[in-house]
Amino acid sequence: MAETLLKVEGLKKYFPIHRHFLPGKVEFVKAVDGVTFQIEQGETLGLVGESGCGKTTVGKTVLRFEEPTAGKVVFEGMDLLGLKGKELRRVRWNLQMVFQDPFSSLDPRWTVRAILREPFLIHRRAKGIDLERKLVGLMEIVGLTRRHLDWYPHEFSGGQRQRIAICRALALNPKLMILDEPTSALDVSVQAQILNLLKELQREFNLTYLFISHDLSVIKHMCVRVAVMYLGEIVEMSPCRELFSEPRHPYTQALLSSILDPSVRRDEILLEGEIPSASAPPPGCRFHPRCRFRKGLCDKDKPSWVEVRKDHFVSCFL
Amino acid sequence: MAERRVILKIRGDLKTYFFTFDGVAKAVDGVNFEIAEGETFGLVGETGCGKSVTALSVLRLVDPPGRIVSGEILFEGEDLLKKKEREMREVRGDKIGMIFQDPMSSLNPVMTVGFQLKESIKLHKGLREKKAELLAMEMLEQVRIPEPSKVMRRFPHELSGGMQQRVMIGIALCCHPKLIIADEPTTALDVTIQAQILRLIRDLKHDFGSSMLMITHNLGLVSKYCDRVGVMYAGSLVEVCDVSTIFSEPLHPYTRGLIEAIPKVNAEREALPVIPGRIPDIILPPPGCKFHPRCREAGPGCPEERPPLRQVKPDHWVACVNYGGE
Numbered sequence: 001m002a003e004t005l006l007k008v009e010g011l012k013k014y015f016p017i018h019r020h021f022l023p024g025k026v027e028f029v030k031a032v033d034g035v036t037f038q039i040e041q042g043e044t045l046g047l048v049g050e051s052g053c054g055k056t057t058v059g060k061t062v063l064r065f066e067e068p069t070a071g072k073v074v075f076e077g078m079d080l081l082g083l084k085g086k087e088l089r090r091v092r093w094n095l096q097m098v099f100q101d102p103f104s105s106l107d108p109r110w111t112v113r114a115i116l117r118e119p120f121l122i123h124r125r126a127k128g129i130d131l132e133r134k135l136v137g138l139m140e141i142v143g144l145t146r147r148h149l150d151w152y153p154h155e156f157s158g159g160q161r162q163r164i165a166i167c168r169a170l171a172l173n174p175k176l177m178i179l180d181e182p183t184s185a186l187d188v189s190v191q192a193q194i195l196n197l198l199k200e201l202q203r204e205f206n207l208t209y210l211f212i213s214h215d216l217s218v219i220k221h222m223c224v225r226v227a228v229m230y231l232g233e234i235v236e237m238s239p240c241r242e243l244f245s246e247p248r249h250p251y252t253q254a255l256l257s258s259i260l261d262p263s264v265r266r267d268e269i270l271l272e273g274e275i276p277s278a279s280a281p282p283p284g285c286r287f288h289p290r291c292r293f294r295k296g297l298c299d300k301d302k303p304s305w306v307e308v309r310k311d312h313f314v315s316c317f318l
Numbered sequence: 319m320a321e322r323r324v325i326l327k328i329r330g331d332l333k334t335y336f337f338t339f340d341g342v343a344k345a346v347d348g349v350n351f352e353i354a355e356g357e358t359f360g361l362v363g364e365t366g367c368g369k370s371v372t373a374l375s376v377l378r379l380v381d382p383p384g385r386i387v388s389g390e391i392l393f394e395g396e397d398l399l400k401k402k403e404r405e406m407r408e409v410r411g412d413k414i415g416m417i418f419q420d421p422m423s424s425l426n427p428v429m430t431v432g433f434q435l436k437e438s439i440k441l442h443k444g445l446r447e448k449k450a451e452l453l454a455m456e457m458l459e460q461v462r463i464p465e466p467s468k469v470m471r472r473f474p475h476e477l478s479g480g481m482q483q484r485v486m487i488g489i490a491l492c493c494h495p496k497l498i499i500a501d502e503p504t505t506a507l508d509v510t511i512q513a514q515i516l517r518l519i520r521d522l523k524h525d526f527g528s529s530m531l532m533i534t535h536n537l538g539l540v541s542k543y544c545d546r547v548g549v550m551y552a553g554s555l556v557e558v559c560d561v562s563t564i565f566s567e568p569l570h571p572y573t574r575g576l577i578e579a580i581p582k583v584n585a586e587r588e589a590l591p592v593i594p595g596r597i598p599d600i601i602l603p604p605p606g607c608k609f610h611p612r613c614r615e616a617g618p619g620c621p622e623e624r625p626p627l628r629q630v631k632p633d634h635w636v637a638c639v640n641y642g643g644e
Contacts (some may be wrong), residue, residue: 188535261583
């Protein structure tokens with residue numbers, strides 16, 4: 001049994017919206033509403049869902065870029081949410097994030113050298129010649145050269161920029177990397193290069209990934225286990241292969257049917273309606289207004305989280 | 319081959335160049351294809367390969383420093399490039415409807431949905447306010463927008479992305495165009511909404527008997543919604559054929575690389591096959607076949623001469639020296 005690296009329990013993140021100018025009347029966008037999962041050492045957990053379902057917010061709150069409203073984030077047995085200042089800094093280098101858009105995640109006025117040096121300087125890991133040597137080493141790992149260190153981000157293509165972002169995340173030898181849609185801004189041929197790179201890195205450095213994406217075929221390629229999110233909640237979690245062969249939740253089924261993969265012919269399940277607002281989610285099961293199988297119960301009670309088979313969890317009355 | 323009525327025919331090597339300070343960017347560099355009546359033609363390729371500029375060229379919406387330097391665009395037998403600007407305006411939105419990628423930036427944010435729909439109807443059909451209003455409502459119903467009378471008075475930002483795209487489709491199709499040009503109509507949308515929109519476009523296209531030019535980077539989408547497909551690379555078409563053929567026997571090395579690079583749902587592969595290198599600079603493209611520096615099968619002749627699009631089988635054209643030669 002592999003060791004659990006990260007454990008997230010009942011994570012919640014509410015963003016207040018001040019719709020009225022009167023103080024005291026505050027509504028909340030429940031971006032993440034009670035998310036629980038764990039990641040084992042060395043595995044890749046996929047987090048899928050449509051825009052606005054809260055998958056990026058999960059990534060950000062795990063790193064404490066955003067302060068969670070409630071819940072627990074336990075990394076290697078340590079509760080990250082209780083840590084402050086120096087203590088937090090001592091742990092946080094273990095967790096790194098690669099963002100979706102390599103055009104806005106790199107500072108345009110910094111050279112690649114400056115961008116990559118920053119983590120070393122902040123965490124006082126290396127300086128001088130030693131640092132320079134490390135930077136060159138890093139660049140080679142992701143398939144760039146020493147000469148690229150003096151370039152500015154705008155001189156690179158999207159794929160190369162994403163390589164630099166990966167480089168920066170990799171700099172301190174982290175244990176967990178949160179990849180937030182790392183390839184959705186890229187073309188397929190470049191996407192394939194980056195996905196291959198990520199897999200190689202994982203093998204070489206024994207990395208653990210939390211892979212956030214809306215693209216199910218990419219998830220299938222990269223992940224061991226998958227969690228499907230809908231409106232701030234995880235509705236189904238299972239080993240990757242099983243999720244694709246036997247999806248249980250109606251939302252997962254609809255998502256899978258919408259994959260546009262030329263090698264698959266599947267009956268398309270067309271969902272009615274649109275994604276409801278996260279500030280006023282439907283009562284009961286949040287998916288019920290769009291569900292094909294809804295019953296009387298669905299709009300009243302919240303379905304519980306059931307293990308239908310080993311490691312396969314679903315939250316649905318069916 | 320059965321006689322087909324061709325609705326759009328691009329011939330004589332359509333070339334659209336952008337005359338920039340850095341040099342001439344050959345965005346579209348020799349494109350020829352035709353679309354038959356009722357057919358959906360998919361134009362696929364990666365970012366910067368010239369597929370959107372091709373679509374804009376058809377509508378003659380290329381802005382300076384861009385200019386169409388050669389080619390003929392025959393729409394219902396008439397060359398659009400010879401038309402006057404005033405005549406073009408009658409074609410756009412009436413006979414050719416365009417659906418753009420990003421609905422939020424293509425709709426006018428300070429005008430109501432109703433106004434924008436009626437504008438097009440009044441202009442092209444010469445109808446008065448009352449009748450246009452009725453037609454606009456009818457159109458909104460056809461794009462399956464609930465409560466059309468309310469939505470008519472809304473502004474674009476009050477609608478969701480999916481609803482905005484429905485309105486866009488409504489505007490593009492309100493004059494029952496002969497040809498619909500859809501430029502990445504669903505890239506800004508979520509997968510479940512994408513499925514709804516694509517089906518809507520397909521149904522309406524069928525109802526109106528229109529043809530469609532669908533521009534996308536998503537080969538999966540092509541497999542489901544197109545009849546024929548053209549693959550573009552660095553401004554030129556490298557392969558044109560039936561949708562079933564492109565997945566069963568793709569010939570051009572670029573097409574094959576592209577198809578292999580997509581992660582497949584029911585394949586277990588450790589590493590994805592990649593196309594080495596990256597897309598060329600369109601100001602200074604490689605000589606000869608533009609794909610040869612990245613091609614696994616490139617021979618000595620490839621950097622010398624640019625292979626034309628040649629017919630290798632009925633309805634299957636490839637631009638590669640290894641195929642279609644005698």
